[in-house]
Amino acid sequence: MTSRRNFLKTTGLASAALGLGLPTLSFTRPGADLPFKISLAEWSVNRLLFSKKLDHLDFPLEAKKHGIHAVEYVNQFFIDKAQDFNYLKEMNTRCLNEGITQVLIMVDREGMLGARAAADRQKAVENHKKWIEAANFLGCHTVRVNGYSDIAWSDRPEDAAEASKLVSDSIHQLATFAESSGTHIVIENHGGFSSNGKWLAETIRNADHPLAGTLPDFGNFRLGTVDGKPASYDSYRGVDELMPLATGVSLKPKVWDDAGQESDLDYKRMMKLVLSHGYSGHVGIEHGDKDREWESIVAIREILEGLQKPNALK
Secondary structure (H helix, E strand, C coil): CHHHHHHHHHHHHHHHHHHCCCCCCCCCCCCCCCCCEEEEEHHHHHHHHHCCCCCHHHHHHHHHHCCCCEEEEEHHHHCCCCCCHHHHHHHHHHHHHHCCEEEEEECCCCCCCCCCCHHHHHHHHHHHHHHHHHHHHHCCCEEEECCCCCCCCCCCHHHHHHHHHHHHHHHHHHHHHHHHCCCEEEEECCCHHHHCHHHHHHHHHHHCCCCEEEECECCCCEEEEECCEEEECCHHHHHHHHHHHECCEEECCEEECCCCCEEECCHHHHHHHHHCCCCCCEEEECCCCCCCHHHHHHHHHHHHHHHCCCCCCC
16 A cells, blocks of 8 residues: 555656646655655644734745645635635645645535535535645645534444445545545544544445545544543554554644543654554644744654654664
C-alpha cells in the first residue's frame, strides 16, 4: 500500500505541475530516508484565519517559516474556491516556488454522507466531488471527509450498523468518482460513531474500494456523553485499528482512554504504534495554543524531529 500511495502522490503532483505549464518537479526531498515526514494542518491556526490575521494563501509560506514544508488544507478557509482554478493555480504556484508539499484537503460543511434520506446523501456526495477535483489539481493525494449521520450517536448496535451502512455506501461512490485521479477518500475519527475505531475501520472496509481509507486523529476519540459524562474510545487502540487503512495521521497532544479520561500524548508510544504498520507518510500537526499558535506548533515539530533520529523509537 505504501508504494502505491507514493506513486499516486507523485503522479498527482506531476500532473498539477504540467497542467500549470510549470517544470516537472523532482520529488526527492532532503531527509527522504526519515521514518516519517512532518506536515501542518491548517486548523492549527484557525483562530488566525477566522480573525483575518492570516490569509489562506499565505498559510503554506508561514508554515515553511516555522520549519514545516508540507501543508494540509481545510476547505472552510477557501470554501468558495473549489472551482476557481485561477485561485487554485495561485496556491500551486506559491507552493511550487517554495518547495512546499500540498498533502490533503479536509472537507467540512458539504452535507452528511450518512444521512437517512437518500436524496440528502446523494446531494452530499455531489457536493464533495468538486473538492476531489480541486485536490487533484493541487496535487493533494487525499481528501478527508466526515462520517457523520443524522442517526444520533448511541451505544445501540443497530444504530451503529445502520449509520455504517449509509456512510460506507457514500464513501464507495466518492472513491469510484476519484478513480481517474487516484485521490484517496478517507474518514477521520471526528466525533460520534466515527470516533469508535472499530466502527470506522469496518465502515471503510465495507466501502469496498482501494481508495477508501482513514485519517487517524490521535485526539478525536471523544464519542459523546452518557448521563452527562464523556464517553470515549482508547486513542492508542483506535489508532492501531485505523492505521492499516491510513494515508495520513493527525497529531493532537491529548489522548483519551475508555473511561472518558483525557491525558497527555505519549509521543514515543504513539509513533512506534503508527510506524509498526509500515507507515512512512506525513504526520500532520493539528494543534495551536491560543495566542501562541506558532510557538506551540514549533514545540511539537521539535519533538517529532527528535523522534525522526536514528534509534529514537527503539
